[in-house]
Amino acid sequence: YGSVVTEDLNRVLEELSGRSFDRFFDQWVYHGRYPELEVQWSWSETDRLGRLNVKQVQPVNDRVLLFQFPLSVRFRMQKSVTTRQIEVKERDEDFNFALPEAPLSVRVDPDLTLLARIRFSMPPGMLEAQLIDTNDVVGRLLAVGEYGRRRTQESVARLKERLNSDQFYGVRIEASKALANVHTDEALQALLASTNQPDARVRRQVREDLRAFYRESVFEATMAALRAEKNPDIQAVLIESLSPYGSPTTRDVLLEYLRSDSFRNVLADAAIRAVRAQMDPIFVAPLIDTLEQRERFFTTEGYAEALGTLAHIARHEEHPDAAREFLVRHVNHPKRRVKGAALAALGTLGDAKAIAVLEPFARAPRDGPERRTAEKAIGDLQASRKPADELRDLRQEVLSMQNENRELRNEVDALRKRLDGMAPARVAEREKDLKQKKRK
Numbered sequence: 001y002g003s004v005v006t007e008d009l010n011r012v013l014e015e016l017s018g019r020s021f022d023r024f025f026d027q028w029v030y031h032g033r034y035p036e037l038e039v040q041w042s043w044s045e046t047d048r049l050g051r052l053n054v055k056q057v058q059p060v061n062d063r064v065l066l067f068q069f070p071l072s073v074r075f076r077m078q079k080s081v082t083t084r085q086i087e088v089k090e091r092d093e094d095f096n097f098a099l100p101e102a103p104l105s106v107r108v109d110p111d112l113t114l115l116a117r118i119r120f121s122m123p124p125g126m127l128e129a130q131l132i133d134t135n136d137v138v139g140r141l142l143a144v145g146e147y148g149r150r151r152t153q154e155s156v157a158r159l160k161e162r163l164n165s166d167q168f169y170g171v172r173i174e175a176s177k178a179l180a181n182v183h184t185d186e187a188l189q190a191l192l193a194s195t196n197q198p199d200a201r202v203r204r205q206v207r208e209d210l211r212a213f214y215r216e217s218v219f220e221a222t223m224a225a226l227r228a229e230k231n232p233d234i235q236a237v238l239i240e241s242l243s244p245y246g247s248p249t250t251r252d253v254l255l256e257y258l259r260s261d262s263f264r265n266v267l268a269d270a271a272i273r274a275v276r277a278q279m280d281p282i283f284v285a286p287l288i289d290t291l292e293q294r295e296r297f298f299t300t301e302g303y304a305e306a307l308g309t310l311a312h313i314a315r316h317e318e319h320p321d322a323a324r325e326f327l328v329r330h331v332n333h334p335k336r337r338v339k340g341a342a343l344a345a346l347g348t349l350g351d352a353k354a355i356a357v358l359e360p361f362a363r364a365p366r367d368g369p370e371r372r373t374a375e376k377a378i379g380d381l382q383a384s385r386k387p388a389d390e391l392r393d394l395r396q397e398v399l400s401m402q403n404e405n406r407e408l409r410n411e412v413d414a415l416r417k418r419l420d421g422m423a424p425a426r427v428a429e430r431e432k433d434l435k436q437k438k439r440k
Contacts, residue, residue: 024069028115032063035116037088041123043102050075050097052106054088066091067116074110075103076133083110105130107139122146124154131158140171148178153186160190163206164197172202180209188213192221200231207237219245226253232262236270243277251282258283258290261297268294269302276309284314288326304341311345324351331357340373347377350384 028034036058042051052073056066068089075082078101086095107130108120120142122130130136131143144162147155156179163175176194179187191210197203207225210218222241229235239257242250257271268290275283287310295303307327314323327349330342343361346354354377361374 027065027067027069031065031067033058035067035069035088035114037108037116037118039108039118039120041106041120041126045102048099048101050099050103050106052086052095052097052108053093054086054095055092056088056090060091069114069116071114072109072111073097074107075099076105076107076129076136077101077103105133105136105139107136110136110138112138128158131162134167137168137171140166140168141174144171144174144178148181151182151184156182156184156186156190159187160194163190163194163202169199169202172197172199173205176202176205176209180212183212188215188217192217195221195225200234203231204234204237207234207241211237211241214244223249223253232266235262236266239267239270240274240277243274246278246280250278251280254278254283255286258286259294264299265294265297265302268297269299269305272302272306272309276312279313279316281313281317284310284317284320284323287313288322291326300335300337304337307338307341307345308348311348315348315350320349320351324349324354328354328357331361336369340369343370343373343377347380350381352381355381 035056038055038057040053042053043049044051054071058064060066066089068087071086071088073084073086073095075084075097077099082099084097103126105126106120106122108118109116127143127146130139131147133139140162144159147158159175159179159182163172163179166172166175176191179191188210191206191213195203195206195210197206207222210221219242222238226235226238229238239254242253254271254274257267258275260267260271262268272287275287287306291298291303291306291310298306307330310323311327314320317323324346327342327345330338331346333339333342343358346358358374358378358381361370362378364371364374
């Protein structure tokens, strides 16, 4: 790292920090880990003195030492903002700040220049002030995250207000995520009441976060939104949101979007992902029909994933012949990605009849991807065989061995009989030879 930290970089760091940076930067290079700080703030109105307690809570051992570094603290008062710098070097330290009035908010490392994990516990009033500070986007984001961890009714109310009123869409997105993290009935109601977002990015995030709840109200809201939403990206999220709800209505909607037209087939792809999650074999025939009739509308990646979905939902069928035959027709597909997906899907399908098709690909050149995929598929098929199938095969092997033993025994008996029949003639011939020798 000595060659990386050039003089130019060091000069820039000195200008930013106002002091030599070498002795601070080296700690992150040669120490293990990074600082983990727990910070608490208190204010004494009598002394007009603020106290900041800073603790380094990272584990300290031979590789992880206490860090020493400068730390900026920013105070926002009614009519002014001031920044002070302290130097942290102990495990537990108190820093006192004489201020003209109690600050509305306190920001530790306000510019995010310190490579550390900081947990700052603020009083409720200060956290609320930071949440609505229009001049501090990062502060609002941090406040949203803190409210999401508190999981109270007050937190839900504050997060809902930010979700529907903050001027920056990024804060609104984080507020939606925080409500999903709170995950109470009140948080669910706040999300359902906040779906009408003018910014499509926020609207999409709200729909994503509603997927964390399994409720009839979520299903009804999703169905209503599908009829009104025009953004295909958000429509795709709504379609996937139907996957937990296995009703005839859901089935009809998924079949409708399975055959739909959209840019790059995003709606059909979303329907296929929902079908995969439902694992209902009733979709096998419609999916095969869609893939046969509409292959040209799919992207290569989307079609390959659809083959995997077909195998996934057909693997529990008693006779997955239709799925197997359809996949076999793709093992020589001109697109390598689709070809590999078909080979892998045969392994997922779990039909041992596919082993014969996979074996020629398993004899391909050793460094080829087809061979690796085929070998893995064959291994999956062999590993997934049912105990009854293995017992039947073992019984057949035993019967085959018994038949072979019986045939072998018959051959031995026939040979013994031949030998026994030949023995008297050989004895007589031997005696004749001996008599002739005696005469001679």
